[in-house]
Amino acid sequence: MGRISFFFLVLLFVAFTAAIYNTARFIAASDSTLGGGEEEFDFNPGGKKKLFHTVVTSSSGSYARWQCRIMYYWFKKFKDQPGSEMGGFTRILHSGAPDDLMDEIPTFVADPLPSGLDKGYIVLHRPWAFVQWLRNATIEEEYVVLLFFVLLENFGYLFRSYIFMAEPDHLITKPLPNLASRLRPAAFPFFYITPEKYEREVGKFFKGPVQAVDPVGNSPAIIHKAQLLRIAPTWHNLSIQMKQDPETDKAFGWVLEMYAYAIASAVHGVKHTLRKDFMIQPPWDTSLGDKYIIHYTYGCDYTLEGVLTYGKVGEWRFDKRSFTAGAPPRNLTLPPANVPGSVAMLVKMINQATADIPNWKAGE
Structure with missing residues (x-):
């Protein structure tokens, strides 16, 4: 067996040390605040697209079905156009059983909440559906990048996956890029999500400053998977707790689940980049401008x-x-x-x- 040269051992040591340093740096940034750090270490080798996976939750009723079909139609129209970083698509069907759209729209079937737990508030199934999907689904945009440069550079395994949480009544109007970074999700600021107005109710579930709670819901939002993995169980649990608290239920009404997402994000130290250009909501917004989505809730x-x-x-x-x-x-x-x-x-x-x-x- 030939002798290993001293110079080769030095090279190996330098490469190994650099790999440990950068891997630790990546993990520390990913697993600490995941949204509050000052440094934005958003690795993107060669300027590759930061693809995201679009997810829509849905019940099995006709009302949600026709909206999902139209939403998916426009998703496909813009998915592969220049400027798009749209990857795959999943409809999370939280009925517990397949339906006849399974062959038309990629679908993950999630179990509903136990009977009666939603108290007639069907949106309460959404966080629980996301928890199940994150635990069990394979996201095709999740990939591993291997970087290896012998001396002056370094190597490490970096995982990347982003998720775009959308709704059936969203119409995508043009190619959608990834508006998020690894540490900062991108979300639309809603004028009716006002945590400061409900400081008493927010304080029941979040002990930090109310200013840390962003005026957002879970949709539309683009977020790193690592962040959503942490937020989703808390979002689910808070939604249930808030619905069971009469004072909070009355205060938040039909947007209770949105507040639960915003508060859950604050619990985990996640701050969103607020993007008013994410969408419009007719009839109040009278022109499309440079927005990406039409939300036809009104x-x-x-x-x-x-x-x-x-x-x-x-x-x-x-x-x-x-x-x-x-x-x-x-x-x-x-x-x-x-x-x-x-x-x-x-x-x-x-x-x-x-x-x-x-x-x-x-x-x-």
Whole structure:
């Protein structure tokens, strides 16, 4: 056996030491605050795309089904276009049983909460669905990068995976890049998520300063998997605890689960980059601008002259709640000429999707 040269041993020692240093640096940044550190060590070899996996939670009812089909249609339209860092897609179906969309939309079946625990608040199933998916699913964008440079550089195994949490009533309007970094998720700031206004309720579940709670929900948000793995169980547990607390339930109402996500993030020291350019919400936002998503949660009611009559059924209207029992028909009537462009674009995008999606049937 030949003798190993002293110079080779020195090279091996230097490389090994550098690897330990950088791996420790990576783990320390990942496992400490995961959102509060000053240094942004966001490794991205060769400027490769930071692909993220899009996830939508859904019940099995018709109302959620038709929205998911339209959402997935627009996801596919923009997935592979220039500027996109959109990877795979999963619909988490929290009914506990497969449905007939399994072959159309990639789907993970999660168990629902025990009967009665949601108290009629179906959104409470969302955090529990994410917990199950994170524990059991394989995320195709998760990859391992091996870096090896003999002397002046270093090597180490770095894992990367990002998750985009979306909703069935989101329409993606253009290629979506990864707006997050490893330490800072990106999320939309909601005007109605106001932790400071509910300091008493927040203080029951988070002992830090109320200013540490971001005005966000879980969606839309792009987040590193390592962060969501920590947040999701807390988000789930807090949602249940908050729903069972009458004072908190009354204060937070239909956005209780959003507050639970925001508080859970604060519990784990995660701060979000607030991106107002993430989405618009017609009819209040009248133009798309440079936004990435149309969120059609509000009803759009107008006179034939294009005057908004919010709170009163208009002569022309589009409201997703008009189709709770089944899908809307193809070729919805377009809004009057003076209605804002955001509303017109919303209806046109729905019409295009329903025209192209095979076997689209009104009422199903």
